[in-house]
Amino acid sequence: MATLTVITDRKLCTRPLPEAIREALTGGADVVQLREKDLSARALLDLARSLKQIVSGAHAKLIINHAIDVAVAADADGVHLGWRSLSPEDARKALGPGKLIGVSVHSIEEMQKAEYGGADYVHYGPLFETPSKKGRLEPVGREGLRELKRTASIPVTAVGGIDEERAAAVVTAGADGIAVISAVMASPNPQVAVKRLKREMEFGEMKAGHR
Numbered sequence: 015m016a017t018l019t020v021i022t023d024r025k026l027c028t029r030p031l032p033e034a035i036r037e038a039l040t041g042g043a044d045v046v047q048l049r050e051k052d053l054s055a056r057a058l059l060d061l062a063r064s065l066k067q068i069v070s071g072a073h074a075k076l077i078i079n080h081a082i083d084v085a086v087a088a089d090a091d092g093v094h095l096g097w098r099s100l101s102p103e104d105a106r107k108a109l110g111p112g113k114l115i116g117v118s119v120h121s122i123e124e125m126q127k128a129e130y131g132g133a134d135y136v137h138y139g140p141l142f143e144t145p146s147k148k149g150r151l152e153p154v155g156r157e158g159l160r161e162l163k164r165t166a167s168i169p170v171t172a173v174g175g176i177d178e179e180r181a182a183a184v185v186t187a188g189a190d191g192i193a194v195i196s197a198v199m200a201s202p203n204p205q206v207a208v209k210r211l212k213r214e215m216e217f218g219e220m221k222a223g224h225r
Contacts, residue, residue, distance in 0.1 A: 017191035039072035041208030049079035062088035102131035140174025163188040185218030
């Protein structure tokens with residue numbers, strides 16, 4: 015079953031971030047990726063520890079963006095690396111066995127490098143145009159996702175501009191999961207937003223099964 019990752023952005027939330035995450039988990043989110051780039055290491059660690067309790071109680075996973083030291087100190091389930099971050103090999107040395115390592119990639123070559131380095135999964139995108147990448151990266155689209163999936167041997171999570179209307183088609187195109195920010199973080203009701211996304215993802219899996 016395709017997984018839903020909620021990437022945090024507390025500035026988009028209509029309520030305190032822990033409350034929004036709790037609601038998203040109630041709706042069925044599988045992974046929470048803590049991505050608050052403007053926080054100090056101390057503040058990020060405090061937030062990570064708070065979210066760890068919430069996420070663990072929902073039997074989901076907490077992934078920390080970039081900050082390996084915070085991931086270790088908070089006993090998070092793993093770390094997500096940017097394409098210019100530390101290599102998966104170096105991250106594994108710091109994290110030890112049993113933790114997840116993800117990498118953001120934008121091409122087949124980057125995906126293969128991440129695989130070779132020992133990444134457990136990759137985020138691929140942006141699939142569609144999104145404000146955070148506008149003018150920096152061209153959308154890869156569903157055909158780009160299909161092409162990358164033909165050579166991938168680890169799970170591929172699609173990211174970038176995905177919302178309720180696009181979730182089913184993205185999963186049908188081969189994504190092992192989707193990652194969203196504003197579709198949940200900016201929603202006045204994160205629980206409902208997640209439920210609708212999950213419903214569309216399940217519909218996409220049904221269509222893919224009957225191709």
